Amino acid sequence: xQSVSQHNHHVILSEAASLELGCNYSYGGTVNLFWYVQYPGxxxxxxxxxxxxxxxxxxxxxxxxxxxxxxxxFNLRKPSVQWSDTAEYFCAVRVGQAGTALIFGKGTxxxxxx
Amino acid sequence: DGGxxxxxxxxxxxxxxxxxxxxxxxxxxxxMYWYRQDPGQGLRLIYYSQIVNDFQKGDIAExxxxxxxxxxxxxxxxxxxxxxxxxxxxxASSAPTSVGYNEQFFGPGTRLTVL
Numbered sequence: 615x616q617s618v619s620q621h622n623h624h625v626i627l628s629e630a631a632s633l634e635l636g637c638n639y640s641y642g643g644t645v646n647l648f649w650y651v652q653y654p655g656x657x658x659x660x661x662x663x664x665x666x667x668x669x670x671x672x673x674x675x676x677x678x679x680x681x682x683x684x685x686x687x688f689n690l691r692k693p694s695v696q697w698s699d700t701a702e703y704f705c706a707v708r709v710g711q712a713g714t715a716l717i718f719g720k721g722t723x724x725x726x727x728x
Numbered sequence: 729d730g731g732x733x734x735x736x737x738x739x740x741x742x743x744x745x746x747x748x749x750x751x752x753x754x755x756x757x758x759x760m761y762w763y764r765q766d767p768g769q770g771l772r773l774i775y776y777s778q779i780v781n782d783f784q785k786g787d788i789a790e791x792x793x794x795x796x797x798x799x800x801x802x803x804x805x806x807x808x809x810x811x812x813x814x815x816x817x818x819x820a821s822s823a824p825t826s827v828g829y830n831e832q833f834f835g836p837g838t839r840l841t842v843l
Contacts, residue, residue: 657836657837659834660833663831708828714776714822714829715773716832718770
C-alpha cells in the first residue's frame with residue numbers, strides 16, 4: 615500500500631532559524647504532492663503543491679518545497695521561520711492522475727520560540 | 729463567501745448512539761471527502777464521493793456510513809459499530825481539472841466525543 619512518511623514528529627526552532635521538514639512517499643508512478651498547514655484553531659490550508667514541471671515549487675508565506683523523484687521526496691523548506699509559523703504541517707500525496715483521494719503523513723508539529 | 733461548513737463544531741454522544749455530522753459546500757465542487765484526524769496519526773480517509781449518488785470506502789470506513797444525494801452535501805454518520813469514535817472529523821472538497829482533481833479544501837472540522 616502507498617504511504618507517506620514524515621520524519622520529524624516535533625521540531626522546535628528559534629525565530630530566524632532555517633526549517634526543513636522531510637517527506638517521503640512510497641509509490642513509483644505519477645504522483646501529485648502537497649503540503650498543508652494547520653495553525654492552532656484554524657482550518658487545514660494548502661501551503662503549496664506540485665503537479666509537474668519545475669521541481670522547486672514556491673508556496674505561501676515564504677515556504678518552498680523540492681520534488682526529488684529519484685529519492686521519492688518532497689521536503690518543505692523556509693529560510694527563516696517566524697513565531698507565527700508555529701503549526702502542524704502535513705505532507706500529502708495523490709497517487710496517479712485518475713485517483714482523487716489524498717494519502718497524508720502523520721504530521722510534524724513545529725514550535726517556534728521568539 | 730464560498731467555502732465548506734461543518735456542523736456542529738463540538739458533538740457529544742453516548743455510547744451506542746448513532747450520530748450524523750453535517751458537511752456542506754458552496755464551491756460547486758464535484759468531489760467530497762471525510763477524514764478522521766487523531767493526534768500523531770495524521771488524516772485518514774473514511775469515505776469519498778466523486779459524484780452525486782456515488783461514494784467509495786476509504787481506509788477506515790468500518791463503523792461509518794455516508795450519503796451523497798446532493799452535490800453540495802455529504803453527511804457522515806458515525807454508527808454504534810465504530811469502536812473508537814472520539815476524534816476530530818474533517819470534511820473536504822475538490823474540483824476536477826484537466827490533470828485530475830485539484831487540491832482539496834477543508835472545512836473547520838467537528839470534534840466528536842463519546843461519553
